[in-house]
Amino acid sequence: xxxxGKSTYMRQTALIVIMAYMGSYVPAESAKIGxxxxxxxxxxxxxxxASGRSTFMVEMNEAANIxxxxxxxxxxxxxxxxxxxxxxxxxxxxxSCAEKLVRDIGAYTLFATxxxxxxxxxxxxxxxANVHLDAIEHGDxxxxxxxLKPGAANQSYGLQVAQLAGVPNDVIQAAKHKLAxxxxxxxxxxxxxxxxxxxxxFAQPDNAVLIHKIGQINPDELTPKAALELLYELKKLV
Numbered sequence: 001x002x003x004x005g006k007s008t009y010m011r012q013t014a015l016i017v018i019m020a021y022m023g024s025y026v027p028a029e030s031a032k033i034g035x036x037x038x039x040x041x042x043x044x045x046x047x048x049x050a051s052g053r054s055t056f057m058v059e060m061n062e063a064a065n066i067x068x069x070x071x072x073x074x075x076x077x078x079x080x081x082x083x084x085x086x087x088x089x090x091x092x093x094x095x096s097c098a099e100k101l102v103r104d105i106g107a108y109t110l111f112a113t114x115x116x117x118x119x120x121x122x123x124x125x126x127x128x129a130n131v132h133l134d135a136i137e138h139g140d141x142x143x144x145x146x147x148l149k150p151g152a153a154n155q156s157y158g159l160q161v162a163q164l165a166g167v168p169n170d171v172i173q174a175a176k177h178k179l180a181x182x183x184x185x186x187x188x189x190x191x192x193x194x195x196x197x198x199x200x201x202f203a204q205p206d207n208a209v210l211i212h213k214i215g216q217i218n219p220d221e222l223t224p225k226a227a228l229e230l231l232y233e234l235k236k237l238v
Contacts, residue, residue: 004133056084119152
């Protein structure tokens with residue numbers, strides 16, 4: 001949930017690691033910390049207009065630094081990726097970044113996102129797991145419990161946080177109505193075509209083995225003969 005405490009949880013993880021490596025006590029009953037070579041973060045939203053970099057460009061620069069330099073011994077904190085562009089662009093980027101971290105790099109990573117579709121990643125990669133900061137609704141209000149729980153959150157509570165911030169009630173009500181429309185099972189496009197809801201974009205494939213095999217391919221390292229043999233191998237999996 002928004003305001004649930006996920007950014008605080010992520011930052012305190014990094015601070016505990018830094019304190020432990022300084023030789024300091026840490027605020028925990030016990031701590032088991034392995035070898036950490038570097039800590040990488042992609043947190044917050046800020047631009048660098050003096051250098052001609054938009055907020056999204058800064059975000060992508062930070063993501064690129066992580067993906068190009070993190071190792072299996074790194075601690076990676078990624079607090080939202082892809083929010084500065086269109087929904088599908090952002091979701092595709094966030095999914096691919098998380099997938100590279102868990103599949104190729106293997107760094108210990110805390111990856112916060114409001115893209116619910118990404119909660120399907122643990123079904124494809126056993127090393128990934130979903131957790132959430134708990135919150136409950138009480139009438140029209142929201143109560144943040146600040147407790148880490150297993151599994152995915154059922155919603156982001158963005159409208160409730162907007163209400164807490166003082167957004168006019170008529171805007172909140174209009175947003176609720178629009179949200180209900182967007183969350184409907186199917187929507188109709190401008191030309192009368194039925195469109196699948198966004199949640200189906202990264203649905204778990206019927207043939208996960210095939211998808212996993214394709215994900216392991218490095219086209220730059222394939223000879224023409226190896227590529228042909230691989231094509232026959234993939235065809236057998238269909």
